[in-house]
């Protein structure tokens with residue numbers, strides 16, 4: 001089916017969440033009804049500052065389809081993130097409370113509630129706003145007022161929808177729960193109608209809830225995160241990050257060796273220009289590169305902050321050989337390197353060399369996998 005919106009509606013919904021996350025910088029985000037985890041993937045990529053991303057869906061088979069794409073790439077180790085990030089995926093129902101879901105800064109429910117029976121919506125509302133009680137909630141659902149504008153639509157937009165609410169019905173539900181559980185809500189949406197139909201609202205209606213600070217219940221104070229007792233953990237990954245001292249040390253040493261190598265090469269080729277740092281010098285067949293010259297590299301400085309921490313980080317590091325006065329790094333002789341390069345080339349020619357892939361994010365790549373994209377309905381109108 002040709003999408004009625006550009007970008008397609010599901011992308012606009014994800015983008016709405018991404019914009020919210022970039023603006024409000026929540027640290028812990030839970031996506032309910034995450035399906036193939038497409039939104040979580042966006043948030044992993046664009047959600048700077050998010051430290052915990054959790055997905056929950058009752059259908060484990062749909063989650064399994066792409067969950068292994070969360071495995072860290074070699075590039076994640078070569079260029080670790082500055083802050084920590086853990087991703088966890090659970091199988092379970094949003095109508096059941098689980099202690100691991102307390103204290104999230106943001107919970108998203110994108111095109112989920114219309115898949116629940118009305119009596120389940122009641123339970124879900126209590127679980128979400130009464131039990132999980134996150135600081136912010138984003139709920140999106142089809143706007144039935146818009147349906148007459150969808151060409152050829154008979155009944156609901158998707159065969160699994162149990163209901164589709166008008167704006168009034170959605171707002172009644174939202175305002176009642178705000179009153180009950182102490183939230184403030186604002187209404188918006190994505191998928192604007194043509195100018196001649198501005199009275200029908202957005203194709204996907206969205207409610208953004210914030211916990212009302214004037215009604216903070218002291219019983220809801222956040223404790224440390226509890227283990228799940230009801231939901232089943234399907235997948236969990238902790239990304240390498242510079243907040244882990246081992247990773248920071250490894251990244252720093254990689255950066256130092258790379259920088260020293262560049263300095264060595266420019267000096268050997270006669271391109272080295274005299275700087276404030278001492279000039280490299282030969283020791284046997286090795287080139288010794290001044291630590292001060294390496295320290296001048298902005299990335300090295302940003303990784304370790306002070307010159308003292310920088311030198312301390314190199315002491316006792318097996319991959320870094322220092323001169324006795326600890327003022328220069330001894331770089332290996334060129335012959336050995338050439339041998340290494342040759343070995344690498346041989347391996348490459350034999351097709352055995354492994355090449356790191358880079359982490360890229362591509363909206364289009366999501367499309368064939370999106371839970372909604374292969375359905376002949378109006379989910380993605």
Ligand code: SAH
Nearest residue numbers: 033034035057058059092093094110111115
């Ligand atoms: N949020 C996703 C998928 C929406 S489709 C997106 O925007 O692309 C609705 C999803 O909700 C499905 O994956 C379905 O399995 C899940 N779902 C339906 N009822 C559920 C329940 N009771 N608990 C958890 N997930 C549920």
